[in-house]
Amino acid sequence: MATNNLSAYEKSKLPSAHPYRFGIVVADWNSQVTHNLHKGAVETLIDLGAKDSNIDTIFVPGSIELVYGATKMCKKNIYDAVIVIGCVIRGETAHFDYVCQSVTNGITYLNTHMDTPVVFCVLTDNHIQQSLDRSGGKFGNKGVEAGVVALRMATLKEER
């Protein structure tokens, strides 16, 4: 099992998030999971010093639409990092694979063509219990991990 605790970070080893502005795009599919991931990301950024007024969130229907939402945010060129949050749970057909591939390819494209780092906080699970375990359950909250990654990437953006 690759996942241990997704929520562990050492605040003393991280810069302050105070100077930075963050965008977050949240998919409403499986909202009982994605909204907990969002809560984890926001609480972490605030804990690391971000101002509440420097965290903007938009909501989209599903994970495929995360790419459009992130693109809109990146094009504003006002964010130091953008986090996309989704939860894709396997069903009976191959649709799971196409949804995961679509959002993965889209976020990869943005990270190679735009000047704003986009953090991938999308759970791709076989069943709901795996998602619950990773959004505030026994394995922590992947949203916390995304908040830390967003801060670290924001510091890279300012380097010209």
Ligand SMILES: Nc1c(NC[C@H](O)[C@H](O)[C@H](O)CO)[nH]c(=O)[nH]c1=O
């Ligand atoms: N099955 C899941 C979806 N499916 C919906 C797609 O993301 C998309 O909204 C639709 O295909 C229209 O473009 N989305 C999730 O985020 N999670 C799922 O489990």
Ligand SMILES: CC(=O)[C@@H](O)COP(=O)(O)O
């Ligand atoms: C990942 C999905 O889109 C999922 O909801 C599709 O379920 P199914 O493959 O049973 O149609």
